Amino acid sequence: MIGFFQFFSMTGFFQACIDGLLTGALYALIGMGLALIFGVMRIVNFAHGAFLMVGMYVSWLLFDRFRLNPYVGFLAAGVFLFFFGYLVYLLLIKPIRDRSDFMQILMTTGISLILVDGVQLTFGADYHQTNIELVNHTLRFGPFFVNKAYLLSFVIAAVFIMGLRSFVVRSRTGQALRAIAQNRDVAPLMGINVTRIQGVSFALGIAVAGIAGGLLLPALYLFPTVGEDYTLKAFVIVVLGGMGSIEGAAFGGLVLGVTESLTSRYWGQQWALIVDFVLFLLVLSVKPSGIFGRQRA
Amino acid sequence: MLSADCCEDMSVVLHLENVSKRFGGLRAVKSVSFEMNAGEILFIIGPNGAGKTTVFNLISGFLHPDEGSIIFNGRHISRLAPHRAARLGIGRTFQIVKPLRNLTVLQNVMLGAFMHTGKLNQAQEEAGKIMDFLQMSHLKDFPAHGLPLAALKRLEIARALATKPTLILLDEVVSGLTPGEALALAGLVKRLPEWGVSVVGGVEHVMQVVMKIADRIVVLDYGAKIAEGKPADVVSLPVVIEAYLGAKYKELPK
Amino acid sequence: MTGLRGWKLVILIVVVLASSSLAFAVQNDYQMQVLFRIALFAALGLGWNIVGGYAGQLSLGHVAFFGIGAYSLALLTKHSVPLWVSVLLGAIIATAFAAVIGRIMFRLRGPYFTLSTIAAAEVLRLIATNSPFTEGAIGVATPALFTGRYFWKLFYLSAVTLATLTFLINFWVSQSRFGYYLMAIREDEDTASAVGIDTASYKNRSLLISAFVTALGGSLYASAFQFIIPDNVLTIDISLQMAIITMLGGAGTLLGPVVGAILLLSASELFKNRFKESHLLIYGILIVVVVLFLPEGIVGGIKQLWNWIRKKKAPASAGATTA
Numbered sequence: 017m018i019g020f021f022q023f024f025s026m027t028g029f030f031q032a033c034i035d036g037l038l039t040g041a042l043y044a045l046i047g048m049g050l051a052l053i054f055g056v057m058r059i060v061n062f063a064h065g066a067f068l069m070v071g072m073y074v075s076w077l078l079f080d081r082f083r084l085n086p087y088v089g090f091l092a093a094g095v096f097l098f099f100f101g102y103l104v105y106l107l108l109i110k111p112i113r114d115r116s117d118f119m120q121i122l123m124t125t126g127i128s129l130i131l132v133d134g135v136q137l138t139f140g141a142d143y144h145q146t147n148i149e150l151v152n153h154t155l156r157f158g159p160f161f162v163n164k165a166y167l168l169s170f171v172i173a174a175v176f177i178m179g180l181r182s183f184v185v186r187s188r189t190g191q192a193l194r195a196i197a198q199n200r201d202v203a204p205l206m207g208i209n210v211t212r213i214q215g216v217s218f219a220l221g222i223a224v225a226g227i228a229g230g231l232l233l234p235a236l237y238l239f240p241t242v243g244e245d246y247t248l249k250a251f252v253i254v255v256l257g258g259m260g261s262i263e264g265a266a267f268g269g270l271v272l273g274v275t276e277s278l279t280s281r282y283w284g285q286q287w288a289l290i291v292d293f294v295l296f297l298l299v300l301s302v303k304p305s306g307i308f309g310r311q312r313a
Numbered sequence: 314m315l316s317a318d319c320c321e322d323m324s325v326v327l328h329l330e331n332v333s334k335r336f337g338g339l340r341a342v343k344s345v346s347f348e349m350n351a352g353e354i355l356f357i358i359g360p361n362g363a364g365k366t367t368v369f370n371l372i373s374g375f376l377h378p379d380e381g382s383i384i385f386n387g388r389h390i391s392r393l394a395p396h397r398a399a400r401l402g403i404g405r406t407f408q409i410v411k412p413l414r415n416l417t418v419l420q421n422v423m424l425g426a427f428m429h430t431g432k433l434n435q436a437q438e439e440a441g442k443i444m445d446f447l448q449m450s451h452l453k454d455f456p457a458h459g460l461p462l463a464a465l466k467r468l469e470i471a472r473a474l475a476t477k478p479t480l481i482l483l484d485e486v487v488s489g490l491t492p493g494e495a496l497a498l499a500g501l502v503k504r505l506p507e508w509g510v511s512v513v514g515g516v517e518h519v520m521q522v523v524m525k526i527a528d529r530i531v532v533l534d535y536g537a538k539i540a541e542g543k544p545a546d547v548v549s550l551p552v553v554i555e556a557y558l559g560a561k562y563k564e565l566p567k
Numbered sequence: 568m569t570g571l572r573g574w575k576l577v578i579l580i581v582v583v584l585a586s587s588s589l590a591f592a593v594q595n596d597y598q599m600q601v602l603f604r605i606a607l608f609a610a611l612g613l614g615w616n617i618v619g620g621y622a623g624q625l626s627l628g629h630v631a632f633f634g635i636g637a638y639s640l641a642l643l644t645k646h647s648v649p650l651w652v653s654v655l656l657g658a659i660i661a662t663a664f665a666a667v668i669g670r671i672m673f674r675l676r677g678p679y680f681t682l683s684t685i686a687a688a689e690v691l692r693l694i695a696t697n698s699p700f701t702e703g704a705i706g707v708a709t710p711a712l713f714t715g716r717y718f719w720k721l722f723y724l725s726a727v728t729l730a731t732l733t734f735l736i737n738f739w740v741s742q743s744r745f746g747y748y749l750m751a752i753r754e755d756e757d758t759a760s761a762v763g764i765d766t767a768s769y770k771n772r773s774l775l776i777s778a779f780v781t782a783l784g785g786s787l788y789a790s791a792f793q794f795i796i797p798d799n800v801l802t803i804d805i806s807l808q809m810a811i812i813t814m815l816g817g818a819g820t821l822l823g824p825v826v827g828a829i830l831l832l833s834a835s836e837l838f839k840n841r842f843k844e845s846h847l848l849i850y851g852i853l854i855v856v857v858v859l860f861l862p863e864g865i866v867g868g869i870k871q872l873w874n875w876i877r878k879k880k881a882p883a884s885a886g887a888t889t890a
Contacts, residue, residue, distance in 0.1 A: 054678070060677070060678040060681075108855065108859070111859060112858060112859070115858075115862070117625070117677040117678050117681075118623070118625045119858050119862060120678075121625055121627075121678060121681055122625075122810070122814060122854055122857075122858050123854065123855060123858045123859075125627075125807065125851075125854060126850070126851045126852070126853070126854030126855040126858065127851065127855065128851070129847045129848065129850050129851030129854070130848055130851035130852060130855070131851075132847065133845055133846075133847035133848035133851065134848060137844065137845055137848065248682070248685065248686065248689070251678075251682050255679070286693070286696070286697050287693075287697070289689070289693060290690055290693045290694070293686040293687075293689060293690050294690070296682070296683075296686055297671065297683060297686055297687075300675055300679055300683060301671055301674070373761065374760075375757070375760070394760070394765075395757075395760035395761060396759075396760045396761075396763050396764055396765045396766070399760065399761055399762055399763035400763045404761070405761050407757070407758070407761070411755045411757060411758045412754075412755075412758075413750070413751055413754035413755055413758060414754055414755075415750075415754060416750060416751075416754065420747065420750075423747065424747060424748075424751050424758075424759075424762050424764075425762045427744045427747060427748070427762070428762060428763040430744075431743075431744045432744075433742065433743070433744070436744070456874075472758075472762060473761070473762075475762075476762055476763060
């Protein structure tokens with residue numbers, strides 16, 4: 017802590033904030049995906065990070081085999097995961113939709129294990145790195161440095177964040193989803209095909225995670241268990257932002273990004289994850305409904 | 314407490330004084346006051362959304378009033394946790410039955426009996442007696458999740474009775490039953506005061522039961538009390554009729 | 568102990584004696600080690616069963632107690648605390664930890680509770696990894712509780728003892744008001760409150776018992792393998808294993824965790840070559856299959872079949888005609 021006071025500089029502080037916002041946008045995307053699945057549909061998806069990892073692998077494969085830039089390849093990851101997510105929903109989630117949280121947690125944990133180990137068996141446990149030229153370029157804004165690649169993913173993420181929010185709020189599917197969330201028994205009477213809407217929403221949540229994965233690829237080392245931490249982060253984000261609130265999750269993602277960045281800067285990177293958990297436990301103890309949340313936690 | 318010779322002194326067992334409860338912007342219960350004496354059977358009636366279940370939740374500690382006070386046998390119980398209210402002698406059933414699904418009927422009732430004994434065989438005995446009274450002994454070894462509604466409603470009552478309450482809250486205890494089932498159950502409810510239990514029932518529209526067994530009625534509409542008195546008197550009041558008919562006009566048919 | 572008489576007691580004694588006799592029958596050290604693990608995880612599963620099976624609270628952070636037991640043994644003995652005292656202290660520390668975090672965590676319901684248990688265990692792991700106090704990721708040496716030729720045999724017998732202890736605790740729970748209260752909490756917390764059960768208090772109590780025995784298991788494990796690192800004794804894998812073997816065998820039953828431990832760990836050994844690389848894949852598939860088709864676990868499933876055969880289901884007209 018002494019280091020904090022000795023080396024504190026405003027520039028450093030704001031630089032960390034900027035870095036945090038850049039990562040935060042991707043967190044926001046991951047969080048919104050889970051907010052859709054967990055917040056709105058109340059499906060406890062412990063495999064969220066694993067799906068993100070799959071998205072990363074899809075992007076990486078396209079880059080490795082076809083030289084496809086991840087900043088284009090992420091779309092393919094999103095599409096693949098959309099259909100994959102829909103399939104998973106139909107086969108594995110729908111049958112246990114009404115069972116206890118306990119069962120959903122176990123099921124999605126099982127799915128996560130299958131995905132992670134499956135990927136490991138197929139592609140090996142080696143770390144892979146994706147070298148994109150863009151990552152090496154930095155823009156200067158006054159005293160601040162902004163990595164070009166991260167800025168690009170920020171912009172793309174922002175587009176998808178707004179798109180997703182629009183979709184959920186304005187589109188018929190989004191409205192149908194919220195109708196189902198409010199009263200599942202009445203929804204079919206209004207002509208809503210519950211299975212299809214929920215399947216689409218689940219798939220969408222997963223697809224968004226895949227997109228985030230694709231965008232994260234240039235910034236991280238790729239290995240089978242890379243997604244593990246992200247499941248927990250995603251839940252932290254959903255809790256921060258408040259249950260059922262897509263916008264809240266976006267905000268939560270940014271908050272988490274900045275918090276992690278500041279923690280890294282002043283205490284070291286290894287404490288970032290601990291701070292995530294502590295923040296999580298704090299929010300749950302103090303205001304379980306989250307910052308934007310409605311009543312029930 | 315649960316014995317055939319009972320107290321006939323007219324002490325006030327339950328007293329609500331200007332009780333209010335809000336949920337966000339919605340005022341679910343507005344300054345409701347009423348009193349009930351030991352050994353009475355009081356029914357709270359009102360159209361859907363009138364606040365009956367909220368009142369039950371307030372009395373049994375599942376919710377706490379924003380304003381006003383609730384006094385049970387001379388004690389303020391407005392801020393008690395539900396398990397404490399139960400231990401003080403307030404038993405309840407739930408509108409949507411909540412059986413302990415993976416346990417047998419006997420085990421379900423034993424849970425109530427456990428409030429007064431730590432021993433398995435004693436609890437079994439007590440539970441047996443209650444089930445005899447409610448004529449459900451033949452069901453004792455069946456798992457709760459397979460039972461039809463009528464049996465589940467009895468199970469709710471049995472479990473609450475096993476805790477030897479002085480006041481029992483029966484929320485919509487006959488709704489969903491056939492007329493035959495409802496009247497049969499009502500007959501049993503009518504006998505509860507013999508065992509030292511005062512009854513507060515909540516009913517939306519099974520009026521025959523109310524007329525048959527209630528000593529007094531309190532009518533709620535949109536959270537406020539609009540009438541109180543003997544069944545025959547209250548039911549013909551214009552304000553009560555309007556509450557029901559008017560409400561029916563606004564609601565979709567069920 | 569009421570209820571544990573007659574044929575039930577006889578069977579228990581027979582089983583315990585039979586298991587113990589394996590210590591003499593098996594000569595291969597490696598096989599003894601495998602049996603040690605099976606007995607240990609049976610004990611851990613039975614410990615988890617109290618919270619996860621009877622009380623129905625899905626804790627996926629139980630490794631926290633395991634790790635506390637392990638690290639307490641390692642660190643206390645380093646500071647000259649006698650061996651067996653350290654083991655006991657470790658269990659007490661774990662119980663104290665459970666008392667503190669239980670208060671916070673049990674206020675949360677459903678997935679939030681589970682997430683908080685994972686978070687708590689992970690925080691411990693990260694602290695252990697990054698803290699000089701625990702030698703970080705480098706690891707700590709742990710003294711062996713037994714030495715000499717009969718090393719693994721003695722450890723195996725200790726594990727069997729622990730398993731028997733936890734089995735007896737489970738038995739007591741299943742036959743007592745305490746156990747009924749836990750089951751009520753599992754089935755419906757509101758109903759439990761309505762019959763006078765202080766749900767928070769009972770959940771906490773179940774956690775305390777569970778933490779104590781889990782920590783004992785952790786100490787035993789640490790002592791047997793004589794070297795611990797955070798990724799070994801504070802890893803979520805162990806929490807998952809505890810949950811899986813109990814779920815697979817049948818949560819909330821007496822024999823479930825034992826059956827689950829025997830099956831899962833034996834299978835793991837038998838298919839060792841292929842399994843070891845893809846053991847997580849198999850775990851995952853196993854979980855999915857159990858959740859989809861056998862949520863009551865093997866023992867639970869057998870019980871249901873038994874009930875169905877004896878036609879215990881209520882006829883549809885029950886209760887309607889009585890007047």
